[in-house]
Amino acid sequence: AQSVTQLDSQVPVFEEAPVELRCNYSSSVSVYLFWYVQYPNQGLQLLLKYLSGSTLVKGINGFEAEFNKSQTSFHLRKPSVHISDTAEYFCALSGGSNYKLTFGKGTLLTVNP
Amino acid sequence: DSGVTQTPKHLITATGQRVTLRCSPRSGDLSVYWYQQSLDQGLQFLIQYYNGEERAKGNILERFSAQQFPDLHSELNLSSLELGDSALYFCASSLRDGPPYEQYFGPGTRLTVT
Secondary structure, three states, X not given: OOEEEEOOOEEEEEOXXXXXXXXXXXXXXXXXXXXXXEOOOOOEEEEEEEOOOOOEEEOHHHOEEEEEOOOOEEEEEEOOOOHHHOXXXXXXXXXXXXXXXXXXXXXXXXXXX | OOOOEEEOOEEEEOOOOOEXXXXXXXXXXXXXXXXXXXXXXXXXXXXXXXXXXXXXXXXXXXXXXEEEOOOOOEEEEEOOOOHHHOEEEXXXXXXXXXXXXXXXXXXXXXXXXO
């Protein structure tokens, strides 16, 4: 079975501060990893993905994530956040015999002025 | 705008009723996925279709069914509705099966069962 654990349900930060949203996964097979963002009353948008190769992945809006196989982690980072980054962030994985996405419970990032 | 459309945007219905949610994938995408987002269960995969055929099933109740039509649009049918079925239902589409083909999500249909 595959699972994704997002270690923080809520992360409040001040504008221009750095942020890290933590994600750990469990799988018996090789996985592909994703971070999605959901703004209020909207669908999910892909921020970045790890398929293979370099373990440091850069995405949209200045976000990046690092795949760590030994730690089974895929933490999302941004060096300086903006008010507009306030949203819910979901870590997800795909792997095995089908390509469904297994999501974590989400982390609500709130950026305060 | 992801290019995936879902109708209706909101749906309010009573327990015991049946509803149909519709999804039009991005032009050219062959694969359609359905997900349910609820407060207690989070985002869960329901079912996937690829070019008209069922490809994978997740935590989909027997009261729920889906299909993908020749024009590639998909419908999710929910019957004998219960209060617990209230949720946001997302459709996603991708060009082909699996990575590197990204899943693009629609805006969702919010179902409220009263």
